[in-house]
Amino acid sequence: MVNIPLAHDLLWGMTPAQLPADAPQWAVESLAAGQPVVVRRALSAEGFVAVGVRGVLREQRLAAFMALDSIACQVSPEALCHIDSERDLPAMRALQQLRPMLDDCGWVWGVSGSAGFELASGFEAMHEASDLDLILRTPQLLMRNQARKLMALFDQSLCRVDMQLQTPFGAVALREWAGTSARVLLKNEHQACLVSDPWNPQEQAA
Incomplete structure (x- = not known):
């Protein structure tokens, strides 16, 4: 059982399928490689948490939402x-x-x-x-x-x-x-x- 995610927690388990349809290719590749996402401060719908996807470059940051029931691992x-x-x-x-x-x-x-x-x-x-x-x-x-x-x-x-x-x-x-x-x-x-x-x-x- 994971704890309620807090800002800056790292979460594993989000898949490329949870990204918006217009998500950049680098974000798809990051999640496909098994990278975690980081919890960010933003309101989200019930059952979801606001997260950020990181790319290789500094400017490659994507705001997204991850389903709470997808969380496989959580690190504070x-x-x-x-x-x-x-x-x-x-x-x-x-x-x-x-x-x-x-x-x-x-x-x-x-x-x-x-x-x-x-x-x-x-x-x-x-x-x-x-x-x-x-x-x-x-x-x-x-x-x-x-x-x-x-x-x-x-x-x-x-x-x-x-x-x-x-x-x-x-x-x-x-x-x-x-x-x-x-x-x-x-x-x-x-x-x-x-x-x-x-x-x-x-x-x-x-």
């Missing part, structure tokens, strides 16, 4: 924290460098983006200039000074590190929350909106 970003790659790339060296600090930070964290995709699937998705994309599960408020301390560590890393804070009401970029703007962009299934407190449900209702 936090399941990838301690998996290593045999490829010696800056993103992987940065992950090894940051892992002890992230393990000790007191929050649940995970690997997403191209690094997570490759670690989970074995399909090459990273290159020398790839960012390291991370998530941090933050059910309670992460103070802005804590965010700035994290960013200071990331800024010393071997590649650009982008972290998303996963609040109960959506996701916000750590880089924004660590900044000086009074309001930051919060993204969820319904909308993207500017808020001053991503952990306050009243703001999203406003």
Whole structure:
């Protein structure tokens, strides 16, 4: 039994037959090769989940919907924290460098983006200039000074590190929350909106 898919989870089991009729050939080939799809933030019909299909090129991304009963395997970003790659790339060296600090930070964290995709699937998705994309599960408020301390560590890393804070009401970029703007962009299934407190449900209702 799979859990309810969350944004950034990787799912296996979607077939080319579930793609729209006008889907590009690269998307058909990706699924035919057995690649997973990644859960994205968007509303979907009952029994389906919004996903993205990855191609070889950066611009090859297709929004689609996968039937929940097609899910054969599900991997979350936090399941990838301690998996290593045999490829010696800056993103992987940065992950090894940051892992002890992230393990000790007191929050649940995970690997997403191209690094997570490759670690989970074995399909090459990273290159020398790839960012390291991370998530941090933050059910309670992460103070802005804590965010700035994290960013200071990331800024010393071997590649650009982008972290998303996963609040109960959506996701916000750590880089924004660590900044000086009074309001930051919060993204969820319904909308993207500017808020001053991503952990306050009243703001999203406003």
